[in-house]
Every structure is written in C-alpha cells, then in structure tokens.
Amino acid sequence: MKEIVILSGKGGTGKTTIVGSFAALAKEKVLADCDVDAADLHLLLSPSEIQKSEFWSGQVAHIDEDRCTECGLCQEICRFDAIKDFQVDPVSCEGCGFCSHICPVEAITMKENMSGYWFISDTEYGPLVHARLGIAQENSGKLVAAVRQQAREVANERNLDYIISDGPPGIGCPVISSLSGVSLALLVTEPTLSGIHDLERVLGVCRHFGVPALVCINKYDLNEENTRQIEINCLSQGVEIAGKIPFDNVVTQSIVKGIPVVEYSDGGVTQEIEKMWCTLSVMLEDDSKG
Amino acid sequence: MIISVASGKGGTGKTLVATSLAISLRDIDRVQLLDCDVEEPNDHVFLKPEITGSEAVSMVVPSVDESNCTYCGKCAQVCAFNAIAVLGNHVLTFPQLCHGCGACSYLCPEEVISEENRETGVVEWGHSDGVDFVQGKLTVGEAMSPPVIRKVKEYANNDDTTVIIDVPPGTSCPVVEAVKGSDFCLLVTEPTPFGLNDLTLAVDTMRELGIPCGVVLNRAGVGDSQVEEYCEKENIPILLTIPLDTEIARLYSRGIPLVEGFPQWKESFLELFDKVKALIDERNRNTER
Numbered sequence: 001m002k003e004i005v006i007l008s009g010k011g012g013t014g015k016t017t018i019v020g021s022f023a024a025l026a027k028e029k030v031l032a033d034c035d036v037d038a039a040d041l042h043l044l045l046s047p048s049e050i051q052k053s054e055f056w057s058g059q060v061a062h063i064d065e066d067r068c069t070e071c072g073l074c075q076e077i078c079r080f081d082a083i084k085d086f087q088v089d090p091v092s093c094e095g096c097g098f099c100s101h102i103c104p105v106e107a108i109t110m111k112e113n114m115s116g117y118w119f120i121s122d123t124e125y126g127p128l129v130h131a132r133l134g135i136a137q138e139n140s141g142k143l144v145a146a147v148r149q150q151a152r153e154v155a156n157e158r159n160l161d162y163i164i165s166d167g168p169p170g171i172g173c174p175v176i177s178s179l180s181g182v183s184l185a186l187l188v189t190e191p192t193l194s195g196i197h198d199l200e201r202v203l204g205v206c207r208h209f210g211v212p213a214l215v216c217i218n219k220y221d222l223n224e225e226n227t228r229q230i231e232i233n234c235l236s237q238g239v240e241i242a243g244k245i246p247f248d249n250v251v252t253q254s255i256v257k258g259i260p261v262v263e264y265s266d267g268g269v270t271q272e273i274e275k276m277w278c279t280l281s282v283m284l285e286d287d288s289k290g
Numbered sequence: 291m292i293i294s295v296a297s298g299k300g301g302t303g304k305t306l307v308a309t310s311l312a313i314s315l316r317d318i319d320r321v322q323l324l325d326c327d328v329e330e331p332n333d334h335v336f337l338k339p340e341i342t343g344s345e346a347v348s349m350v351v352p353s354v355d356e357s358n359c360t361y362c363g364k365c366a367q368v369c370a371f372n373a374i375a376v377l378g379n380h381v382l383t384f385p386q387l388c389h390g391c392g393a394c395s396y397l398c399p400e401e402v403i404s405e406e407n408r409e410t411g412v413v414e415w416g417h418s419d420g421v422d423f424v425q426g427k428l429t430v431g432e433a434m435s436p437p438v439i440r441k442v443k444e445y446a447n448n449d450d451t452t453v454i455i456d457v458p459p460g461t462s463c464p465v466v467e468a469v470k471g472s473d474f475c476l477l478v479t480e481p482t483p484f485g486l487n488d489l490t491l492a493v494d495t496m497r498e499l500g501i502p503c504g505v506v507l508n509r510a511g512v513g514d515s516q517v518e519e520y521c522e523k524e525n526i527p528i529l530l531t532i533p534l535d536t537e538i539a540r541l542y543s544r545g546i547p548l549v550e551g552f553p554q555w556k557e558s559f560l561e562l563f564d565k566v567k568a569l570i571d572e573r574n575r576n577t578e579r
Binding site: 008009012016037038040043077079080091092094095096098101110135136137138139140141168170171172173174175176190191192193194197201204205208209222223226249255256258 | 298299300301302305329330332335368370371389390391392393396397428430431432433434435458459460461462463464465466470482483484487488491494495498499512513514536539540542543544545
C-alpha cells in the first residue's frame with residue numbers, strides 16, 4: 001500500500017483542489033482528509049457517511065469544590081496558567097495531570113476529553129476518511145494519526161492500493177503526524193515570496209523525516225520570475241517539479257459547484273493536474289517494484 | 291489594544307491584512323506587529339524589518355541522574371505524554387513528546403530528575419519604518435508551536451500601543467494560544483464554500499473563547515454570496531471587502547504590502563481600524579453596565 005500526502009506549508013495554495021482532482025483520476029484508493037482543523041475535501045466529494053466515531057484524546061483536570069481546601073498548590077505548579085481562583089480553564093489545560101498528582105487532599109481528577117469525531121464515508125470516487133476536531137481542541141496530531149489508521153484499515157479491507165491524503169498547512173504537529181512514514185509528499189506552492197519561503201520550510205520537514213518530496217507550482221503564471229526562482233531552488237536541492245498549474249477562475253467556479261476541477265473543465269488546469277497524477281503514479285509504481 | 295488577524299482556512303489574506311493594517315496605523319498611533327504564525331511566518335517578507343535582537347525559545351525537558359536513580363518508575367507513571375519510560379535499569383526520555391509540565395522532576399522521590407532546556411524555536415524583534423516587529427520561528431522538525439507563540443506574546447507591548455497579531459491558520463491549540471487575550475479578532479475569508487466552511491469554524495472558536503470578531507472578505511467578486519448570507523444571519527459585521535484583483539495578487543507575490551503598492555487603500559484600513567475600535571468600545575460599555 002502506498003500513501004501519498006499533499007502538503008504546502010503555506011495555506012490556501014490549492015492542496016484540496018489537487019486532492020479532489022486526484023480523487024477523480026486515481027483508481028483503487030482511499031481518500032483521507034488530514035486537515036482536521038479545517039477540513040474541506042468533503043465539500044468536493046459529496047460524501048455519504050457510513051460510520052461516525054467519537055475521538056477521545058487527552059484529559060482535562062477537574063477540581064472537586066467540596067474537597068478543595070484552596071491551598072493554591074495546583075495554581076502554583078501549573079505551567080500552563082490553567083488554574084485560576086481554584087477553577088480549571090479547560091482551554092488552557094494541557095492535560096499533564098501534574099496538579100492531580102500533587103493535590104494534598106486529592107480533590108483533582110483527570111477526565112477524558114472528547115475532542116472530535118472521525119468519519120468513514122462513501123463517495124462516487126471511493127471511500128473517504130475525514131474528521132472534525134472539536135472547537136478549540138488540542139491533539140490535532142493524534143486525530144490525524146487516527147484518520148490515517150482508519151484509512152489504512154479501509155484500504156486493507158477493500159484491497160485498495162493507495163491512500164491519498166489532504167494535509168494541513170504549516171510544519172508543526174499535525175503536519176508531522178500526516179507525513180511520518182508516507183511514500184511520497186507532493187508540496188503545493190505558489191509563486192509568491194511567502195510561498196517560496198514556506199516551501200523551503202516544509203521541504204526541510206520532509207528531509208528531516210526522510211520523506212521524498214515533489215513540488216507543484218500552482219498559479220505559476222501569476223509571477224513567472226518567482227516561478228523560475230522556485231524551479232532553481234528545487235533543482236539545486238534535487239527536488240523534481242511535478243507540475244505547473246496556470247491561474248484560472250475555473251478552479252473557484254468548480255469549488256462553488258462542489259466538484260473536482262478535472263470534472264468541471266478540460267482546460268489547462270485539468271490537463272496539468274492529469275499530467276501530474278501520471279507522473280506521481282509512475283513514481284509510486286516504480287517505487288513498489290524497486 | 292490587541293487586534294488579532296485569523297482565519298480557519300489558510301491563504302485567505304491574513305498576512306496581507308495584518309501588514310497593511312500595521313503600516314496604515316503607524317502614522318497615527320504606536321503600533322506593534324506580532325507574527326504568531328510561527329510555523330510559516332511571512333510578515334517579515336512584507337515589512338523587511340531590521341532585526342535588532344533575538345531570544346531562543348526553549349522547553350524544559352527532564353534530565354535523569356541515573357547514578358542515584360532507584361528505577362522506581364514514578365516518573366513514567368505520572369507522565370501523561372509517555373515522554374519518560376523506565377525499563378529495568380534504564381530510564382529513557384523522549385524529549386519530542388515532552389510538554390514540559392515538570393511533574394516528573396517535582397515528584398521524583400529521589401530528586402534525581404533535573405530539567406534542562408531544549409531549543410525549539412526563536413523569537414526575533416526589530417522595527418520597520420515606524421512599526422515595532424516581533425516574530426517567532428518554530429525550528430523545522432519540531433512539532434509544538436504553542437510555546438514559541440507564548441514567547442512571542444510575552445513581547446506584546448499593550449500599554450499605549452496597538453498590537454496586531456498575525457495568527458496561524460486553523461482552529462486548534464496554536465490558534466487558541468495566539469488569539470487568547472485579544473480585544474478583537476478579524477477573520478479573513480474568501481467567498482467560496484471552503485472559505486465559508488472554515489469561517490464558521492473560526493467564528494465558533496472565537497465565540498468559545500469569548501472574543502468579539504468581524505470579517506474581512508478578500509477576493510470578493512468570484513465565488514458565491516454564501517459568506518455574506520452567513521454573516522448577516524449570524525450578525526457578524528463585514529468590516530472590509532477587498533476585491534479579487536490580479537494586480538493585488540501580483541503585488542502580494544512580490545512581497546509588497548497592499549497599502550504601499552496602492553496607497554489609496556490606506557484610508558480603507560484606517561476605516562477598518564475605526565470600526566474595530568468602535569466595536570471594542572461598545573462592548574466595553576456593555577460589560578461595564
């Protein structure tokens with residue numbers, strides 16, 4: 001089984017547009033939306049939910065007011081400023097449990113925290129595993145891990161070859177969680193100075209975790225000088241450019257219609273995404289032979 | 291006064307709004323810009339600040355003096371993050387998993403666990419033509435951005451200065467860490483189903499945190515009208531609308547702030563600021579009552 005993740009560093013460069021299109025192009029795959037903070041892939045794939053599960057992760061301290069003697073030790077030792085006036089602020093609570101261990105009258109217990117849901121859905125393009133992190137919750141990295149675990153199980157059950165994941169923006173915990181152990185990462189960037197800067201950092205993360213990466217330059221004609229700079233930077237690091245997608249309003253139009261762009265238009269954007277999927281699938285095939 | 295600039299969805303224009311607001315305000319007020327998008331900080335691309343100082347961000351992680359350790363296992367038992375383990379006559383620590391709560395060192399009965407610093411990022415500060423600037427950078431390969439964000443915010447100068455915070459995208463812990471304590475949050479979005487979906491998540495987050503918010507609608511003119519309908523229904527003011535314009539996108543691509551490329555926008559950003567200030571004042575009056 002091969003896992004490919006689409007990442008970008010910078011947000012809003014077109015990850016979901018590309019994953020939605022790969023969904024329509026690839027055969028024998030499971031789709032996974034690992035952007036659990038702000039999942040959007042379902043908006044392109046019209047999923048029908050077949051399973052919904054609660055995601056329990058982490059703990060929150062709870063103070064029993066009847067037992068509490070207001071000695072203040074918990075407030076003193078908490079490094080996350082999560083206890084004020086002998087009340088726990090659940091948003092600030094890191095769930096470390098230090099307070100519960102030191103409370104001299106055992107007034108503090110740790111309670112399990114339901115921090116979101118994950119779903120398995122069917123779409124006309126194949127199964128989709130997605131999730132919704134609760135509002136202002138922690139542990140998005142663990143929810144990403146849960147989504148990937150479910151995707152692997154679905155792939156095994158249904159004998160599917162690929163998992164294609166829509167990744168989160170940034171380079172931190174949920175990105176690392178969606179990247180570890182995948183076969184290939186496709187990094188979507190744009191020819192802006194911010195895009196160039198952010199690409200370098202996410203390339204660094206791929207290198208750090210030993211994941212081979214390819215780059216896609218979206219809206220490449222917005223600034224061709226910057227596009228050349230990205231190509232030079234990639235060349236100097238031995239990173240292949242998998243595709244260059246032109247700027248076109250059909251992308252936004254397809255999002256408004258709620259369908260993958262390759263199913264909406266047969267123009268330059270679609271041709272380039274099709275070419276890119278060919279490149280990637282050949283690479284993944286070669287990889288499995290080698 | 292602290293104004294955060296956030297969005298559920300990435301790439302909607304937080305950096306554009308934060309930098310142009312800061313630059314517009316510098317003529318009338320003391321202004322400080324904090325780039326709390328420490329995973330991918332970009333404000334520096336636009337402000338080109340002169341960096342005058344920096345400080346490493348460290349987390350404390352346990353260091354075990356095994357010569358006096360009895361391998362009782364207390365440390366592993368109290369660690370909620372599996373960052374320390376006792377296997378026979380060995381203590382293993384996993385610094386990347388450690389949240390730095392300090393429970394293991396405090397509770398070790400033999401007092402053989404001390405704490406050492408592990409660097410996970412850096413905070414830099416300086417100025418750019420009348421704007422005080424602070425940014426955090428998470429080290430590549432590190433997972434936890436909240437400690438870096440916390441450190442950036444320690445440099446907030448909220449006395450007689452307008453503080454603008456560029457918030458990372460999303461709705462989870464880094465966002466909470468960055469917006470906490472703000473007087474107002476501007477939510478930047480775009481008029482597409484993705485923009486709407488992620489805006490609703492961001493609005494729910496701000497409501498959970500009790501932070502008043504308003505919307506900046508970027509790339510208006512493409513997409514659909516659902517964001518406007520949602521804002522009307524939820525009684526969220528749209529405080530500024532920026533049209534989809536290839537020229538604006540090209541300026542952005544070259545790292546030029548909108549209000550510098552097109553100075554006529556300065557007035558719109560000052561109006562935006564006045565509206566935000568009026569909303570904060572109104573809210574303060576209501577809470578006093």
